[in-house]
Amino acid sequence: MAVLPMKRVTIMALKKDRKGVLEFLQREGAVQIECKMPEDDVFRKQDTSTAKTLFQKNAQVAEDALAVLDIFAPGNKGLLASLNGRKELTVEEYNAFVLRRDEMMDAGRKILALDKELAEIRGQIPKMIDQQTALEPWLSYDLPMSLTETKKTAVITGTLPNEQTPETIYTQLGEYAPDAEKVSVDIISSSQEQTCIFLICSKKDQPAIQDALRRMSFAKPPISDMNPKEAYDELTRKKDELRKRESQILEELAGYGDKREDLEFASDYFTMRAEKYEIISTLDQSRRTFLLEGYVPAKKAEHLKEALTRQYDLAVEFNEPAEDEDVPVLLENNAFAAPVEGVVESFSLPGKGEMDPSFLVALFYYALFGLMLSDAGYGIIMAVACGILLLKFKKMENGLKKSLQMFFFCGIGTTIAGFLYGSFFGDAVNVIASNFFGRDDIKLAPLWFEPISEPMRMLVFCFLIAIIHMFVGLGAKAYMYLKNGQWKDAIYDVLFWYMFVGGLVLYLLSVPMITGMMQLSFIIPASAQTPILVVILIGVIGIVLTAGRESKSWFKRILKGLYGVYGVSSWLSDILSYSRLLALGLATGVIAQVFNKMGSMLGGGIVGIIVFVLVFLIGQTLNIGINALGAYVHTNRLTFVEFFGKFYEGGGRKFEPFAVNTKYYKFKEDVDL
Amino acid sequence: MSIANLGVFFALLGAVLAALFAGIGSAKGVGMAGQAAAGVCTDDPGKFSKVLILQLLPGTQGIYGLLIAFITMTQIGVMGGDANISVYKGLLYFAACLPMIVVGPVSALNQAKAAVASIAMVSKRPETFGKSMIFPAMVETYAILALLIDILAIFGVSSLAI
Numbered sequence: 001m002a003v004l005p006m007k008r009v010t011i012m013a014l015k016k017d018r019k020g021v022l023e024f025l026q027r028e029g030a031v032q033i034e035c036k037m038p039e040d041d042v043f044r045k046q047d048t049s050t051a052k053t054l055f056q057k058n059a060q061v062a063e064d065a066l067a068v069l070d071i072f073a074p075g076n077k078g079l080l081a082s083l084n085g086r087k088e089l090t091v092e093e094y095n096a097f098v099l100r101r102d103e104m105m106d107a108g109r110k111i112l113a114l115d116k117e118l119a120e121i122r123g124q125i126p127k128m129i130d131q132q133t134a135l136e137p138w139l140s141y142d143l144p145m146s147l148t149e150t151k152k153t154a155v156i157t158g159t160l161p162n163e164q165t166p167e168t169i170y171t172q173l174g175e176y177a178p179d180a181e182k183v184s185v186d187i188i189s190s191s192q193e194q195t196c197i198f199l200i201c202s203k204k205d206q207p208a209i210q211d212a213l214r215r216m217s218f219a220k221p222p223i224s225d226m227n228p229k230e231a232y233d234e235l236t237r238k239k240d241e242l243r244k245r246e247s248q249i250l251e252e253l254a255g256y257g258d259k260r261e262d263l264e265f266a267s268d269y270f271t272m273r274a275e276k277y278e279i280i281s282t283l284d285q286s287r288r289t290f291l292l293e294g295y296v297p298a299k300k301a302e303h304l305k306e307a308l309t310r311q312y313d314l315a316v317e318f319n320e321p322a323e324d325e326d327v328p329v330l331l332e333n334n335a336f337a338a339p340v341e342g343v344v345e346s347f348s349l350p351g352k353g354e355m356d357p358s359f360l361v362a363l364f365y366y367a368l369f370g371l372m373l374s375d376a377g378y379g380i381i382m383a384v385a386c387g388i389l390l391l392k393f394k395k396m397e398n399g400l401k402k403s404l405q406m407f408f409f410c411g412i413g414t415t416i417a418g419f420l421y422g423s424f425f426g427d428a429v430n431v432i433a434s435n436f437f438g439r440d441d442i443k444l445a446p447l448w449f450e451p452i453s454e455p456m457r458m459l460v461f462c463f464l465i466a467i468i469h470m471f472v473g474l475g476a477k478a479y480m481y482l483k484n485g486q487w488k489d490a491i492y493d494v495l496f497w498y499m500f501v502g503g504l505v506l507y508l509l510s511v512p513m514i515t516g517m518m519q520l521s522f523i524i525p526a527s528a529q530t531p532i533l534v535v536i537l538i539g540v541i542g543i544v545l546t547a548g549r550e551s552k553s554w555f556k557r558i559l560k561g562l563y564g565v566y567g568v569s570s571w572l573s574d575i576l577s578y579s580r581l582l583a584l585g586l587a588t589g590v591i592a593q594v595f596n597k598m599g600s601m602l603g604g605g606i607v608g609i610i611v612f613v614l615v616f617l618i619g620q621t622l623n624i625g626i627n628a629l630g631a632y633v634h635t636n637r638l639t640f641v642e643f644f645g646k647f648y649e650g651g652g653r654k655f656e657p658f659a660v661n662t663k664y665y666k667f668k669e670d671v672d673l
Numbered sequence: 674m675s676i677a678n679l680g681v682f683f684a685l686l687g688a689v690l691a692a693l694f695a696g697i698g699s700a701k702g703v704g705m706a707g708q709a710a711a712g713v714c715t716d717d718p719g720k721f722s723k724v725l726i727l728q729l730l731p732g733t734q735g736i737y738g739l740l741i742a743f744i745t746m747t748q749i750g751v752m753g754g755d756a757n758i759s760v761y762k763g764l765l766y767f768a769a770c771l772p773m774i775v776v777g778p779v780s781a782l783n784q785a786k787a788a789v790a791s792i793a794m795v796s797k798r799p800e801t802f803g804k805s806m807i808f809p810a811m812v813e814t815y816a817i818l819a820l821l822i823d824i825l826a827i828f829g830v831s832s833l834a835i
Contacts, residue, residue: 346800346801346802346803346804347804452744455824455825455828456825456828459821576818579817579818579821580814582821582824583821583824586824587733587736587740590739590740590743590744591736591739593743594739594743626732626736629729630733633810636806636807637807637810640804
């Protein structure tokens with residue numbers, strides 16, 4: 001349970017070894033490189049952005065191509081495949097891959113080009129269909145649609161709104177263009193919405209006719225040099241060609257399915273190189289040497305030095321980080337506490353001078369989770385499922401592994417709480433026994449008590465846990481003070497509060513009304529009240545005098561001290577907050593009971609059994625989902641707000657070593673990156 | 674049917690109103706958060722599991738309402754047993770259900786607003802997921818307190834001999 005001590009490392013090496021040293025460091029993944037030296041006349045930074053951008057672009061091409069393949073040539077990834085972690089490559093495999101990197105990139109670009117072409121085709125086809133629809137009414141017209149005149153006549157083609165007959169058209173033309181002499185109108189097609197007409201008139205009448213047509217809401221047709229039928233067929237032909245090309249592309253893309261591994265490798269490879277060049281740009285380099293600074297966990301320091309000096313001519317130096325330095329944080333814990341490191345990290349990593357709270361968090365986390373989910377059946381399912389996954393997929397990624405381990409322990413906590421409360425899929429044992437075997441007397445007896453029949457007792461138990469949990473938190477604060485030699489602060493901020501809050505709790509337990517309300521079987525004798533009051537008083541006076549100790553003026557100091565005493569109200573609300581243990585615990589049990597009751601409504605018999613099994617499966621699955629989520633969220637809340645509120649602030653920066661940050665592959669030792 | 678028989682009616686009214694109002698609040702709340710979550714998923718389907726958890730947070734009030742309704746119903750005997758309670762006791766049960774009837778929907782809706790904001794937070798900065806869960810969970814505290822008083826009151830009333 002600790003924040004690993006870090007050392008500052010400085011490496012001075014020859015430029016010819018730069019590639020080798022950096023690749024060694026990247027493979028080791030033990031050093032977070034941070035060069036803080038300013039540039040001067042000798043040491044300069046090198047601009048590598050061109051190379052870096054190129055590598056990033058390549059990686060992006062590979063990623064995009066993979067995204068395309070996911071759509072058109074989905075691999076047969078099982079649901080659990082992601083648990084397998086990254087594939088491992090040997091040196092030979094790696095080298096074989098590297099030799100083919102250009103070929104891989106070609107494949108990637110080709111895939112992207114095909115995808116682009118496909119998108120274009122898929123955009124064009126609907127357009128052609130639209131054009132064809134526009135041509136359809138004109139199919140029986142056998143002249144080119146661009147024809148506008150003969151020697152003596154004007155030819156007008158177009159559409160009029162609504163369904164029209166030649167008579168109605170002639171009537172309207174006569175009305176709007178009474179002077180026009182010879183007009184001939186042919187109707188090519190007509191439907192409810194429009195009528196397509198072909199009109200011939202003498203050239204001198206054309207303006208009048210056109211004016212008349214405009215007033216009849218005439219519209220021009222789709223223009224084409226060919227006649228409509230030819231144009232239509234041409235479109236069909238083109239469309240078919242595109243369709244053919246589309247299926248060809250789809251086939252081609254599907255054929256690239258076996259390139260998935262190549263592309264994954266390319267993505268990893270170029271990401272890695274981009275990261276390396278990113279690092280190179282931060283190094284201080286002279287003409288023949290370069291200087292590298294960074295942080296390394298102290299326990300890895302010697303190994304690093306030994307390995308580096310064995311291979312290269314260089315100087316390695318380790319220093320203790322300065323007091324005010326913002327050293328990156330890496331946690332290390334035993335198997336019991338390590339799973340909750342993620343929880344701690346999602347709040348904040350320990351800041352300067354703070355302890356790693358993981359062990360304390362773990363101690364309560366599994367128990368609080370268990371009390372909230374509190375059903376033996378659910379707990380067993382959780383623990384067994386996580387256990388099997390952990391055993392079966394040994395190579396899974398670290399983060400996922402920790403989460404599963406955490407839920408494994410939470411499952412154990414839940415199982416224990418469930419047996420204490422006598423809850424196994426709610427009251428399933430009793431319901432099944434009485435419904436199908438006629439034995440009302442069989443039920444799972446609680447090892448301790450049933451919260452649903454004694455909610456007050458459960459509530460008092462919650463408050464007890466609250467006080468223990470928060471007092472442990474306060475104790476951790478004292479521990480940190482003492483470790484830093486601030487024993488006075490430990491008395492002021494911790495001991496006085498122990499006396500104040502602890503005394504108040506004890507005093508309440510000596511008042512018969514309170515113990516009666518809480519249905520406690522014991523009471524602190526009234527004779528103890530005076531000493532308890534004295535303890536409380538010392539605590540209060542101590543807090544009044546010291547809570548504002550950073551203020552110089554005594555007036556201000558006392559005012560702040562009084563405000564500090566007021567902080568007891570937050571203790572009250574914090575304690576009450578633990579009543580969620582009762583509420584969520586009851587929720588699980590009661591909802592499970594509701595489903596059991598619903599399932600057993602049809603009584604015994606075959607139909608009854610079938611209905612019961614169905615309702616049971618669906619209902620309990622739903623319940624475990626909803627309540628596990630609730631338990632998870634509220635365990636985090638109790639940890640973050642109530643527990644951390646007492647001692648932990650965080651603010652540390654995560655240790656992010658220069659390493660092989662790949663997505664798909666990992667490499668065995670000695671791979672020449 | 675005389676006035677004297679209305680006891681069970683008032684008690685049941687309290688029970689179903691708790692389920693009803695808390696259910697309405699949660700349904701609206703989960704809906705609001707769901708819209709925000711779906712928006713995030715269109716951009717990045719990989720955040721599905723995170724935003725799903727945030728979406729479900731305002732759903733618990735509905736469960737608490739159900740819990741209150743169920744406990745009340747078993748206590749007053751509508752789920753089997755003797756459903757004969759006095760008008761006075763029926764009204765007491767009704768009063769006992771009031772916290773969830775009022776606080777349930779209000780907290781669900783406000784929790785939903787916090788959840789929507791948290792979903793936006795996760796969409797921009799996925800690493801803050803742990804923190805983003807806490808904001809909506811803070812609102813839920815008051816629903817839990819209401820639930821607590823409900824439960825204590827219902828069990829308290831049922832032990833009264835009136």
